[in-house]
Amino acid sequence: MPKLSLIQGILIDLDGVLYVDSNVIEGAVEAIAEIKRRGYRCRFITNTSTLSAASLHDKITRLGFDIDEREIVSATRATLIYLEQFGDPVCHLLLADDVRRDFERFRQSDTQADFVIVGDIGDRWSYPVLNRVFRLLTGGARLIAVHKNRFWQTEQGLQMDIGAFVSALEYASGQQATIIGKPSPDFFRAALTELELPPKRVAIVGDDIDSDIGGGQNAGLIGILVKTGKYRKAYADASRVMPDLIIPSVAELPARLPIEIAGS
Known part of the structure; x- marks a missing residue:
């Protein structure tokens, strides 16, 4: 072609x-x-927002790929760059524990935040989690989604991704999320x-x-x-x-x- x-x-x-x-x-x-x-x-x-930058590179290396960490452009890395422009924001993180390490430089709160960062948290999604975020958003926090994928492929088959949860939060809060990744x-x-x-x-x-x-x-x-x-x-x-x-x-x-x- x-x-x-x-x-x-x-x-x-x-x-x-x-x-x-x-x-x-x-x-x-x-x-x-x-x-x-x-x-x-x-x-x-x-x-992918289930692994920190170091863990992701380690996985790729263990699988046999010769890829430098600097060659990886992840949505979580892009999220970090996005947040840095706001100086010292207070964040509420819905992220996997491993990924949270990359966000340690930012202040964090469960009750009052400038930004809510939504990523992959697996089976930790629940009504109390969604309602806590809803209260933060209606209290003035801005919604940031690492991505808004509908589904992804696992060894067990297709699995629902975070896009539906992001849409639910957008609908309930009346706020449009800032989508960072693809x-x-x-x-x-x-x-x-x-x-x-x-x-x-x-x-x-x-x-x-x-x-x-x-x-x-x-x-x-x-x-x-x-x-x-x-x-x-x-x-x-x-x-x-x-x-x-x-x-x-x-x-x-x-x-x-x-x-x-x-x-x-």
Whole structure:
């Protein structure tokens, strides 16, 4: 396809594209090694908010990928950068315990806050938790969602993600959440800034046709959908998003990319 000849950099989603939980997608390690060997600039992007930056990098390394921690652009990292512009805000954190470590620099409160930060807390969701956040929001706190994914792929199958809880809080409080991760245009712009490339020179590789591909294309990127992770044919067929390319898995990506990088 003509667009692929323009690619100099690639944004690659993690969960569902390189691995599912602790299971590596067949051929993914070798594919990433080959893409980097050819000289493509890469960043590895994720909405995952269950692991701290250090834990996420440790997991990726243990799974066999040669990826530097600086190459990972996570929604939680973007959330930290977003909050830093407000100086010393008071935060109420709905985050996994491991991720909370990355937010220790901020003051925290359960009763009065400037921001409520919503991420993945697993089975800790309950009516009392939602009602506490509702009171904070109606008391003046601003709602920040690390992401707003509908569902994600686990070893047990698809699992509901935090998007529905964020929507419930928006509806009850009358407040629109600030969404930090994919498909936020700001998230993709931040990743592009790190690559130091214009959007037309960058591809997004993901398993979520709306968040990954749709979000990336809205930011001007080339969208490559893989049929692994949360990909479901019926869901993809029903989406208004039209990927530039659909491939069985990331393992096939090197064969679809030019051997010589444009402009090299």
